[in-house]
Amino acid sequence: MIEIKVPPVGESISEVTLVKWIKKDGDWVDRDEVICELESEKATFELNAEQAGILHTVAKEDDTLNIGDIACKIDETAERPANAAPAKAAEAPKAETKAEAPKAAAPADAPAKPAADVKATPVANAIMADKQVSPTTVKGTGSNGRIMKGDVLAALENPGRTPGKPMNSREDRPEKMSNLRKTISRRLVEAKNSTAMLTTFNEVDMDRIMEIRTKYKDKFKETHGVNLGFMSFFTKACTIALQEWPAVNAYIDGDHVIYHEYCDVSIAVSAPKGLVVPVIRNAESMSMFEIEKEVVVLAGKARENKLSVEEMTGGTFTITNGGVFGSLMSTPIINIPQSAILGMHKIQDRPMAINGKVEIRPMMYLALSYDHRIIDGRESVGFLVRVKELLENPELLLIGKDPVKALLEL
Incomplete structure (x- = not known):
């Protein structure tokens, strides 16, 4: 069993936060595969698997870890499961694609495009087109989130209201600072x-x-x-x-x-x-x-x-x-x-x-x-x-x- 510890990330940094597990407990991981994201006070970075094997998580998401703490363990003696995804040999082209992405990125003030999987009835589509209503502002109540005529009319009656949010809500949502x-x-x-x-x-x-x-x-x-x-x-x-x-x-x-x-x-x-x-x-x-x-x-x-x-x-x-x-x-x-x-x-x-x-x-x-x-x-x-x-x-x-x-x- 190999212990994967939090590596040093800077002279003045003594602790990090485990933001997210990319791989879950019990998953098979390949050598050098990204297994989780860590965040220091200055940057976010990834933790990679040092050997291939079965992942056993130790820390939980949102935990604060000191440099040198054990984040997880890998059982390198375990056999690769038959249903495990094959090791990815060619990661370079993907990295290049990511690097090029900012060139084609939309301007910061460009309006967001509606998701391609947002479905609506023909009548609802016609009303949204006529009234220039974005599908992202309408909460669909039909099957699989399908937008119905009544959903569009309800959105028009309550402009500026967040879809799905109850009227006169006074709830507070606490969120831990990163x-x-x-x-x-x-x-x-x-x-x-x-x-x-x-x-x-x-x-x-x-x-x-x-x-x-x-x-x-x-x-x-x-x-x-x-x-x-x-x-x-x-x-x-x-x-x-x-x-x-x-x-x-x-x-x-x-x-x-x-x-x-x-x-x-x-x-x-x-x-x-x-x-x-x-x-x-x-x-x-x-x-x-x-x-x-x-x-x-x-x-x-x-x-x-x-x-x-x-x-x-x-x-x-x-x-x-x-x-x-x-x-x-x-x-x-x-x-x-x-x-x-x-x-x-x-x-x-x-x-x-x-x-x-x-x-x-x-x-x-x-x-x-x-x-x-x-x-x-x-x-x-x-x-x-x-x-x-x-x-x-x-x-x-x-x-x-x-x-x-x-x-x-x-």
């Missing part, structure tokens, strides 16, 4: 209490960037195999501005200020279990398509809870995009021990005064939250103005200055 959510909560409070946080705002005209994306997005994807998004423009602009305003790329360590000579940009990603911030290492040395590819890989891992602790550790500056959820303006909280975070927001057409005339332009509000203990107003405003200048004049992203001024050595 280790990840506990850590997020603790770090947010710590950031508010331990920094002199202040936010400065500006707005950027996104017309030039949107024009470039419209003109080159197809060729860019054909050449590099990845979409041309906004994040590469913002990351490039921030890395240039960070090198010009080094205090924004620094942090306080006791009586010292540590200035980074590199730009490791954290990108805030909304994952199923909470907000995570994977890091793009040495972003200042990366090209546009390299940044876009890294964003796709990291965002995909975040959605699948596959990010490692190393991939979320050590950023020097953070970019968060609330615009994908429709946020027009917000004040992001610093990702400690960093000293600043840039908030992107929704692009919205607004009337702007351009050369004495009113024009409609696609505008985005930018918010820079910063630690006033290390970053002064001049530096924070200068940084944000520089980011605005680079985004409104994308050609500056190539060499960091106006081509004509570079030619004249001005």
